[in-house]
Ligand SMILES: Nc1ncnc2c1ncn2[C@@H]1O[C@H](COP(=O)(O)OP(=O)(O)O)[C@@H](O)[C@H]1O
């Protein structure tokens with residue numbers, strides 16, 4: 001079994017430098033992060049805080065990539081750059097070969113806090129995404145039911161978010177994200193606020209959904225077990241400034257479910273990622 005762990009320094013640069021606004025060779029759903037650095041401007045006159053430094057990553061179409069790192073290492077900042085909600089201070093990001101210059105429908109975001117419209121029922125939340133996609137009103141309800149079915153929520157279609165549990169709300173948020181049919185799903189600790197059992201159920205469901213409807217997923221977590229269960233590849237980040245320190249290819253195949261958790265190889269991959277994360281934290285401490 002190949003348990004590869006390559007350091008950022010040793011990796012050959014996989015991008016081709018500046019591409020202008022469009023790379024016509026890139027497949028839909030690819031993410032190309034090229035030498036991205038990000039500094040937050042301090043308040044009047046104070047120093048800038050460098051949050052991300054020289055991040056380069058290539059994500060293939062349909063790949064499920066997890067990013068792990070300690071809280072504060074810049075994971076959300078990186079995701080927001082891909083989403084187009086933040087502009088890198090240096091470097092560029094391409095999604096499907098197009099330079100990211102702002103939010104667009106090719107990228108769907110699922111945040112930790114359920115961002116549902118509270119005045120709309122579950123199904124109307126999903127229908128909203130379909131409307132944004134330009135689907136005609138007469139087709140929306142039936143299609144929305146299908147997306148709710150995908151996350152096992154069709155029976156709560158007419159319920160308002162306030163009457164749903166946290167896990168159910170997050171399922172609807174997922175259905176809505178899927179309904180927008182983005183090329184790329186950006187997920188920022190989407191299960192972080194849930195209890196352990198619900199989180200596990202949603203992780204397994206997400207794997208099933210991804211298998212039925214493959215797409216590129218960029219999934220952020222601080223949980224090593226979650227990263228190894230979900231990710232075909234795990235990117236490990238360190239903090240201050242946020243940098244990629246290693247990548248672990250998780251050779252557990254693409255068909256995963258609750259039994260994956262019992263595999264000896266699962267425990268081994270977890271140990272590899274945990275070690276890398278611990279080393280990242282030591283190097284963060286040393287750099288302070
Ligand atoms: N809008 C902001 N202005 C200034 N600093 C910020 C801002 N947002 C985040 N930060 C800082 O950037 C660092 C990384 O934050 P974040 O990307 O949220 O990390 P993570 O998601 O890994 O916890 C933290 O030190 C945080 O305090």
Ligand SMILES: [Mg+2]
Nearest residue numbers: 075076077188
């Ligand atoms: Mg975060």
